[in-house]
Amino acid sequence: MTRPGGRSARVRDAVHEAVIELLAAGEIDAAIPKIAERAGVNPTSIYRRWGNRDNLLLDAAVTRLRTTSPIPDTGSLRGDLAGWAEGVERSMRDPHGQILLRALVATMAPEREPIEYLRARGDDLQKTIDAAAARGEAVPSVDDVLDFVLAPLYLRVLFRRPVEPGTGARLVERLLRAL
Amino acid sequence: MTRPGGRSARVRDAVHEAVIELLAAGEIDAAIPKIAERAGVNPTSIYRRWGNRDNLLLDAAVTRLRTTSPIPDTGSLRGDLAGWAEGVERSMRDPHGQILLRALVATMAPEREPIEYLRARGDDLQKTIDAAAARGEAVPSVDDVLDFVLAPLYLRVLFRRPVEPGTGARLVERLLRAL
Structure with a gap:
């Protein structure tokens, strides 16, 4: 059965x-x-x-992009974010990941309802940040993580600039230095 | 005649x-x-x-986005970048600007030749940065400006998050603090 x-x-x-x-x-x-x-x-x-097709495309892209870059639990915020950023960076160097990001952006037309993608990722990041704060670490906001780390990686792909290996780790270091 | x-x-x-x-x-x-x-x-x-249509669309989007946010010559890097970022921010709050950014991203399909858009903006920024360096100011790289200022603004629009007034100025301050 x-x-x-x-x-x-x-x-x-x-x-x-x-x-x-x-x-x-x-x-x-x-x-x-x-x-x-x-x-x-x-x-x-x-x-x-x-x-409809757009909802399906959005769900497929969001599900895949989230699962290819989970946030690990390494015991330190630096380790967690570096692990996550490395996954994002890797999926942005992969042609499938690039296609999915483009599909995601293309389906988010202005007249549509706001979508859950960044919210879902934001919730994941918030949990990681909360755990680090509970350990007494200095922590950024979710918006800071999106601005410092995710935006530069995504923009490289959307504007077809190369994503050099180590970019994700460098962006995380920059975020933590700014705290 | x-x-x-x-x-x-x-x-x-x-x-x-x-x-x-x-x-x-x-x-x-x-x-x-x-x-x-x-x-x-x-x-x-x-x-x-x-x-073809894609070349036309790209040219229209690039031309409009560049002209709506020129880089002023204020005599200081902070003033120049803040003036430029405010223009970018304004065009990202304008529905036409949002539509053009989406059109730009949509036409930059992976199989196409790399486009000139960020290069043209990069050249504009490089001139501003060179002038500031000649005045003895501490200066960022063009990539730093794109990462710290342009990427977060563009990502907000592409992922349909609101662009709050003052975001551009705040991102420029963050970039200058990181120098």
Whole structure:
């Protein structure tokens, strides 16, 4: 017997994977029936779950970008942020990561509702910062982390400047020096 | 008698304006004949000058974003950068500016040649920085200015976070403190 949660998660993963493969193949305008075919699911399941193509694309991009750069728990804020920034940097050097970031920005049209992406990442960062504060470390705000670390990495990709290895670690050091 | 340079510049301005109006009206996919009609020029002139729609869109966005935030010459690096950052901040609070930034990012697909936008802005900034260094001021690199000031402002717009008044000035202060 298949648990509904297990099946549901498998459908989501298969559909996300299909979206990412199609994006990577340059098929940024792939319609839902095509995505469904590639994922081996019924188009109706996609319409029911995501409503439209933009919501699906956004969910796929957000899920992948978050999971490729989790925040580790190393016991120090410097270690946690450096580990996270290294993951972000790595995913920004990866063509799939770049495509997903572009897709994310492209789907965030001004007339749409604000999206959860940075909020979700912000919540992750807040937990890390709170834990460091509880240990007595000097801590930045989430906005500081986004300004000092995430914005420069993302801007490099969006404006097609190279992301040199070590950029993430350097940006984290700069943030901690500014405290 | 019409000077060729004068007429050429007027055509460029009229076509840029038509592109920006169509983008602002949500017609991001407007084809060249439609742009030509709105600008009151022959489609052939557009094809001859820009080659294709993406080149035209990029040129319109770059030209407008540069001219809405020139770097003033105030006699101090702090004043120059603060004046420039205030212009960038203002254009990022303006719906037209936001649309142009999105159009710029959208046309910079990974498979295209690197674009001149940040290079042109970088050259402007380098001149300002060189003049400050010649006056004996401590100066940042162009990359530092992009990381500390431009990236956080642009990321707010691309991720639909609000750009609070005074953000540009605050980011410039942070950059100068880090020197």
